[in-house]
Amino acid sequence: MLNDQFLTMTDLQETVLEVVDLKQYFPIKAGLMQSVVGHVKAVDGVSFQIKRGKTMGLVGESGCGKTTIGKTILRLNEKTSGDVFFFGFDIFALNRKQMRAIRPKMQIIFQDPYSSLSPRLPVSEIIGEAVKEHNLVPSDQYDDHLDRIMKSCGLEPYHKDRYPHEFSGGQRQRICIARALALNPEFIVCDEPVSALDVSVQAQIINLLKDLQDEFKLTYLFISHDLSVVEHISDNVGVMYLGSLVEYGPKESIFRNPLHPYTQALLSAAPVPDPETKTNRIILEGSIPSPANPPPGCKFHTRCRECMEICKSVVPQSKEIEPGHTVVCHLFN
Numbered sequence: 001m002l003n004d005q006f007l008t009m010t011d012l013q014e015t016v017l018e019v020v021d022l023k024q025y026f027p028i029k030a031g032l033m034q035s036v037v038g039h040v041k042a043v044d045g046v047s048f049q050i051k052r053g054k055t056m057g058l059v060g061e062s063g064c065g066k067t068t069i070g071k072t073i074l075r076l077n078e079k080t081s082g083d084v085f086f087f088g089f090d091i092f093a094l095n096r097k098q099m100r101a102i103r104p105k106m107q108i109i110f111q112d113p114y115s116s117l118s119p120r121l122p123v124s125e126i127i128g129e130a131v132k133e134h135n136l137v138p139s140d141q142y143d144d145h146l147d148r149i150m151k152s153c154g155l156e157p158y159h160k161d162r163y164p165h166e167f168s169g170g171q172r173q174r175i176c177i178a179r180a181l182a183l184n185p186e187f188i189v190c191d192e193p194v195s196a197l198d199v200s201v202q203a204q205i206i207n208l209l210k211d212l213q214d215e216f217k218l219t220y221l222f223i224s225h226d227l228s229v230v231e232h233i234s235d236n237v238g239v240m241y242l243g244s245l246v247e248y249g250p251k252e253s254i255f256r257n258p259l260h261p262y263t264q265a266l267l268s269a270a271p272v273p274d275p276e277t278k279t280n281r282i283i284l285e286g287s288i289p290s291p292a293n294p295p296p297g298c299k300f301h302t303r304c305r306e307c308m309e310i311c312k313s314v315v316p317q318s319k320e321i322e323p324g325h326t327v328v329c330h331l332f333n
Contacts, residue, residue, distance in 0.1 A: 017049065067111075111195060189221045314330070
C-alpha cells in the first residue's frame with residue numbers, strides 16, 4: 001500500500017526533500033550513574049528544500065554537523081526534534097515496515113570508499129546484496145541488472161569476482177556509487193565522496209555523478225568542504241557553522257555575492273588556479289567553539305571581524321536578501 005502511495009507522490013511532488021527545523025543533540029554522560037550532564041548540539045535548527053533532479057551542496061568546516069545532517073535525513077540517527085519530509089512522507093512517522101519500503105529510494109555514498117566496503121565480499125555481492133534483500137528485480141534479470149549498473153559506473157563485468165583490496169581508490173568509490181545506484185534510488189546523500197581521492201580521480205568521479213544524475217534523474221545532497229567541487233556540481237548551496245545553516249541560496253548568488261562573514265572567509269580561503277591572481281585572504285581568529293557549549297547570541301561572533309554588540313547576546317534571524325538567497329546575520333537585520 002505504501003509503495004503505491006509513494007509512486008503516486010513521486011509523480012506529483014517536485015520537492016524531493018524538505019527539512020524543517022531539524023535538531024540532533026547527542027547526550028554527554030558523566031559520573032558513575034552515567035547521568036546526562038549536557039548535549040552536543042550537532043545539528044541545531046536546520047531547514048532547507050531540494051527539488052527533483054537538483055543538487056544541494058552543503059559546506060563548512062570539519063565538525064560543523066554536515067555528515068550528521070545526512071545521516072539523520074536517512075534516519076540512520078533518530079532526530080531530537082524537527083521534521084524530514086521525503087516526497088511528502090514524514091520519515092520519522094513511519095514504522096519499521098514502512099521505512100523498509102522507502103529505504104531503497106534513499107541512499108548514501110560514504111566518504112571513505114575502503115572502510116565502507118566489506119573486505120570479505122566480492123564486488124557482485126557488495127552491489128547486489130541489497131537488491132536481493134529488497135527483491136527489486138526478478139532472479140533471471142539479476143545478473144543483467146548488475147552488469148548494467150556496473151557499466152554505468154565505469155566498471156566491467158569481470159570485476160564482479162574481485163575484492164575491494166584489488167581496486168584503486170577511484171575504482172572503490174565507483175563500487176560504492178554502483179551499490180547505491182543498484183537500488184534505483186530517487187535521492188542520494190553524497191558524504192564527501194571525493195575527499196579521499198587524488199585530484200585527477202576527483203574530476204572523474206564528479207563527472208560520473210553528474211552523468212548519472214542526468215541519466216537516472218537523481219537528486220543529491222552533496223556534502224563537502226571543497227568549494228571548487230561544490231561550485232561545479234551544485235545548484236544550491238548551504239553554508240553550515242557549528243550546527244546551524246548561516247547562509248543558503250543558488251550557487252551563483254553564493255559565489256558571486258557571499259553575504260555572511262563566515263561564507264566570505266571560506267571563499268577567500270579557496271585556492272585560485274591563476275598564479276597571477278591575488279586574493280584578499282580573510283583569516284579567522286580563534287578556534288571553533290564547542291558544540292556542547294556554543295556561545296550566546298550569534299555562534300560566529302567570537303571569530304567574526306564584523307562583530308557588533310548585539311551579536312553577543314541576540315540570536316540573528318534568517319532574512320531573504322534576494323530571491324532564494326537567505327542569510328542569518330545581524331548585519332542584514
